[in-house]
Amino acid sequence: MSLPPDTPQGVADALGYLQHHLQELAERQNVSETNINTTLAALTVQLQQLTQLVANLSLPAVPNSPNTPPPPAPSPPMSPSSTPPDFSRERHNGRTFLNSCSLYIHLVPEQFCDEQEKILWALTFFKDGRAAKWSENVFCQEADTGVFPIPTWGDFE
Numbered sequence: 001m002s003l004p005p006d007t008p009q010g011v012a013d014a015l016g017y018l019q020h021h022l023q024e025l026a027e028r029q030n031v032s033e034t035n036i037n038t039t040l041a042a043l044t045v046q047l048q049q050l051t052q053l054v055a056n057l058s059l060p061a062v063p064n065s066p067n068t069p070p071p072p073a074p075s076p077p078m079s080p081s082s083t084p085p086d087f088s089r090e091r092h093n094g095r096t097f098l099n100s101c102s103l104y105i106h107l108v109p110e111q112f113c114d115e116q117e118k119i120l121w122a123l124t125f126f127k128d129g130r131a132a133k134w135s136e137n138v139f140c141q142e143a144d145t146g147v148f149p150i151p152t153w154g155d156f157e
Helices: 009-056 091-107 115-123 129-145
Strands: none
Touching: 009 091, 091 115
């Protein structure tokens, strides 16, 4: 944008400053939109997987006798693609990762006997970056104190 030649230098500087920050805000908005779209795509995939699992479940037959207990419900079939992706501890992927973990835990609760097992399972996806370092610190703290430092899934989240 060209300014009239008689524009005071202070006004020209302020306009330049505002244009620069407007460009930065536009770039941040683009990054935010990309992150939202990535999260939305991941949640869509998870919803499709859940829908497919629900469609594959069959209801147990009604027993003939009131004294006969119903057969146990079959576990939903799980595939390796149903587990969360590896997590690098990037803030914009955190909620998607936790949603994936929670979904898996809800689908196969019999695979986890307690809170610590859920947390340890989730930590297996912390393979590189800041997440791997954070996980290593958790295990070092346990080695030093003899107590696992994250007692509940809520604390982990």
